[in-house]
Amino acid sequence: MSRCPDIERAVDEELARFAAEGPTPEEMERAQAQLEREWLDRLGTVAGRADELCRYAVLFGDPQLALTAVQRVLEDHGGGGPGGGQGPPAPGQQGGPGVRADTRGGRSRRHRRRRRCGRYAGRGGQVTDTAAVSMEFHPQPQAGTPTPWAFPAPERGSLPNGLTVLRCHRPGQQVMAVEVFLAAPLEAEPEGLDGVATIMSRALSEGTDKHSAEEFAAELERCGATLDAYADHPGVRVSLEVPVSRLPRRSASSPTRCARPRLRGRRDRAAVANRLDEIPHETANPSRRAAKQLSKELFPATSRMSRPRQGTEETVGRIDAAAVKGFYAAHVRPATATAVSVGDLDGTDLDAVLADTLGAWKGDTAEPRPVPPVTADDTGRVVIVDRPGAVQTQLLIGRIGPDRHDRVWPAQVLGTYCLGGTLTSRLDRVLREEKGYTYGVRAFGQVLRSAPDGSGASMLAISGSVDTESTGPALEDLWKVLRTLAAEGLTDAERDVAVQNLVGVAPLKYETGGRRRRHARRPGRAAPAGRLPGPAVRPPRRDGHGGGHRGGRQCLPRGPSGHGPRRGRVADRGARQGARHR
Numbered sequence: 001m002s003r004c005p006d007i008e009r010a011v012d013e014e015l016a017r018f019a020a021e022g023p024t025p026e027e028m029e030r031a032q033a034q035l036e037r038e039w040l041d042r043l044g045t046v047a048g049r050a051d052e053l054c055r056y057a058v059l060f061g062d063p064q065l066a067l068t069a070v071q072r073v074l075e076d077h078g079g080g081g082p083g084g085g086q087g088p089p090a091p092g093q094q095g096g097p098g099v100r101a102d103t104r105g106g107r108s109r110r111h112r113r114r115r116r117c118g119r120y121a122g123r124g125g126q127v128t129d130t131a132a133v134s135m136e137f138h139p140q141p142q143a144g145t146p147t148p149w150a151f152p153a154p155e156r157g158s159l160p161n162g163l164t165v166l167r168c169h170r171p172g173q174q175v176m177a178v179e180v181f182l183a184a185p186l187e188a189e190p191e192g193l194d195g196v197a198t199i200m201s202r203a204l205s206e207g208t209d210k211h212s213a214e215e216f217a218a219e220l221e222r223c224g225a226t227l228d229a230y231a232d233h234p235g236v237r238v239s240l241e242v243p244v245s246r247l248p249r250r251s252a253s254s255p256t257r258c259a260r261p262r263l264r265g266r267r268d269r270a271a272v273a274n275r276l277d278e279i280p281h282e283t284a285n286p287s288r289r290a291a292k293q294l295s296k297e298l299f300p301a302t303s304r305m306s307r308p309r310q311g312t313e314e315t316v317g318r319i320d321a322a323a324v325k326g327f328y329a330a331h332v333r334p335a336t337a338t339a340v341s342v343g344d345l346d347g348t349d350l351d352a353v354l355a356d357t358l359g360a361w362k363g364d365t366a367e368p369r370p371v372p373p374v375t376a377d378d379t380g381r382v383v384i385v386d387r388p389g390a391v392q393t394q395l396l397i398g399r400i401g402p403d404r405h406d407r408v409w410p411a412q413v414l415g416t417y418c419l420g421g422t423l424t425s426r427l428d429r430v431l432r433e434e435k436g437y438t439y440g441v442r443a444f445g446q447v448l449r450s451a452p453d454g455s456g457a458s459m460l461a462i463s464g465s466v467d468t469e470s471t472g473p474a475l476e477d478l479w480k481v482l483r484t485l486a487a488e489g490l491t492d493a494e495r496d497v498a499v500q501n502l503v504g505v506a507p508l509k510y511e512t513g514g515r516r517r518r519h520a521r522r523p524g525r526a527a528p529a530g531r532l533p534g535p536a537v538r539p540p541r542r543d544g545h546g547g548g549h550r551g552g553r554q555c556l557p558r559g560p561s562g563h564g565p566r567r568g569r570v571a572d573r574g575a576r577q578g579a580r581h582r
Contacts, residue, residue, distance in 0.1 A: 030221040036243055037224035039070045040174045045511055149507040154340070159359045162335035167350060168342040176244045176343035180358070182236040183368060184331035187304040194304070195275060195311020196319050196327045197231035202271045203324060204229050204238060223247075233305060233449055236332075244343050248353055268321045275316050286394035287463065289385060294398050294461070297383055298376045305374070305448065333363030374449055374457035376400040393471040395441075396463050397478070403447050403456035412445060412460070417498045418490055419443040419481075420462055426481050427462065437466040437474040 023031065042048040043066070057063040154166040189196050205227055207216040220227055225242035282288045292308055299306035310316075339358055341350060378399040402408055420427040420443025427441040441464030450456040466474040490498075 026222070030218070033222055033224035033243075033246065036070050036245070037175070037226075040243055043067075044173070044175055046508060151506075151510060154342075159334070159354060161359060161361055161363065162333075162365060163358055163361065164338040165354065166338065166340045167345065168340075169345045170342060171344055171346065173343045174244050176242055176247050176341065176348075178240040178242075178342075179340045180238040181234075181338045181340075182238065182332050183336040184231070184236045184327070185369065186231065186233050186309060187372065188331055188369065189304070189327065190323070192315060193311075193319055193323055193327075194307055194315035196323050197236060198310040199268060199271045199275065199316070199319050200324050200327055200332075201229040201231045201236050201238070202274075203268055206271075232309065244345075244348060247348060268319075268324050272316055272319050275310060276313060278310075279313050279316070286387075286390075286392070286465065287396075290394045290396040290463075293383060293385055294396050297381070298378055298398065298400065300375060300377070303375065305376075333366060334358070334361045335363060335365045336368055371449065371451045371455060373455045374400070376457070390468060392465045393468050393474075394463075394465045395471075395475070395478070396461060398459055398461035401445060401458045401460040402454070403450045403458050405450065405452055405454050405456065412458075413502065414495060414498050415485075415490065416443050416445050416460065417502060418494045419485060421498075422501075426485065427464075427478065430477055430481055431464070431466070431474060435470075435474070435477060437470045437477075438464050440464060441478075 042052060049066075052066040053063040056066040056069075152168050152170065154168040157165045157167070159165060184197055184200075186194075186197055205213075205216070207213040211219060223242055223246040225240060225246075227238075227240055229236065229238045231237075282292075295308075296306050311319075339354070341354075401412060417425070419425055420441055422428070423432075423440070425443070427443060431437045431441050432439065441462060443460075443462045445458050445460050447456065447458045462478070
């Protein structure tokens with residue numbers, strides 16, 4: 001509290017400077033880049049485009065103004081006075097409100113206040129009812145004819161340094177999504193250093209050999225880019241999203257963080273400290289605690305999958321700068337990496353951009369690491385993590401299933417959806433709607449490792465929380481739902497609804513470049529068409545046969561006894577705020 005006057009004085013000084021001098025050219029560049037990116041993100045989905053077109057149709061009578069809003073703002077160079085001001089009004093608009101419509105979603109502050117009040121207040125306190133205000137309604141647009149959709153097949157290529165390149169041209173997709181997959185799986189981490197892959201991935205955003213962390217962050221801001229990195233069992237994923245208009249100009253330094261990262265002891269120590277601070281919070285989270293226990297129960301202790309992805313307090317505490325550099329040197333090289341680019345490539349020389357960035361990445365050649373088979377013991381058992389005083393019980397029921405390369409995968413997707421993939425699924429109908437035990441229970445399938453030879457595996461799980469007193473009855477009813485599904489299979493109505501929904505939402509699910517980028521490159525997955533992700537099921541033929549499964553009872557894999565799936569259960573009686581547990 002003693003420093004509050006100093007902070008207030010510094011803020012006042014900065015506000016006075018800004019009022020007198022206005023934004024600097026660099027600040028204007030960063031602000032315009034961020035605004036352009038936010039606007040393109042809103043227009044990048046069908047729902048976002050519909051919303052913005054509707055706003056401009058209602059407020060200005062011309063929905064097409066939404067498509068030129070970004071350009072009008074970019075033409076504002078901060079002139080018009082010492083405060084930066086606003087540029088000249090765009091054609092067809094009257095003064096400042098038109099610009100405010102671009103930056104504030106099409107509504108002025110006064111308009112929003114009047115809408116909240118429900119009436120207009122005149123001078124002298126006179127109130128005018130909104131019913132007296134007329135509005136001109138424009139013709140409602142009509143939907144076009146739907147066209148067949150298929151997941152776009154990328155073009156495959158490579159760079160001279162051995163880097164594999166997949167590119168997917170999507171006209172109109174103005175946000176370029178780039179992902180670099182590094183073949184540095186968690187099982188390659190040295191013994192006793194679990195979490196070093198995560199620390200390395202976080203260090204990749206701490207600058208390059210030519211840019212400090214602060215300079216690197218400023219460079220990303222100037223090009224309206226977002227950057228992320230994540231370490232998982234298959235490897236490390238480094239993703240970049242940037243407006244196509246700014247890709248050739250500014251993003252040359254962004255992909256090079258894989259090739260020339262700044263691995264410094266001080267930054268690595270900070271990443272380790274941050275990770276150590278996260279672990280107690282994860283342990284106090286009931287769902288995270290249950291997931292950690294389930295992995296420990298399913299997989300043998302020698303398997304990396306049995307231990308937390310981002311390491312434990314003990315293993316993370318051992319990580320130093322030498323360990324991070326050693327892991328990077330041993331496993332990160334262009335010959336075993338893959339870059340996926342998705343966006344509107346018209347007018348963009350992507351080959352030149354890649355040659356100037358990832359093409360400059362040097363490294364020796366190496367054979368891809370062999371993919372070890374996934375072994376697990378999912379025989380039925382119950383594990384209870386006791387947390388006294390918890391008001392809810394976190395339930396997690398899981399087992400191992402096949403991955404996308406197995407022929408049963410489409411049927412597995414259908415079964416998971418009908419069991420717990422939506423509010424109308426069997427689990428929600430019983431546990432939520434009929435019994436009121438929970439706000440919702442979900443069933444899902446998550447690929448752990450994928451390989452063309454079928455040695456990969458996925459996690460099939462049911463997750464939800466119930467009040468502590470209803471734990472026993474909820475488990476009993478959940479078990480009945482599973483046994484009924486295993487014995488009788490899906491009904492034709494359930495299956496048809498699930499197929500139509502899964503097929504119908506696929507174009508929306510993959511309409512952004514980021515979604516296509518993530519699914520176009522899956523480790524161990526064949527990239528040519530035919531194995532690319534699309535709807536995992538097919539609509540039924542008119543004669544009632546065919547489609548995505550071979551009989552309703554194949555929707556969930558069975559255990560060795562033939563009486564339904566094997567499963568391990570974890571019941572985590574987790575409070576919202578729990579004590580620190582190992």
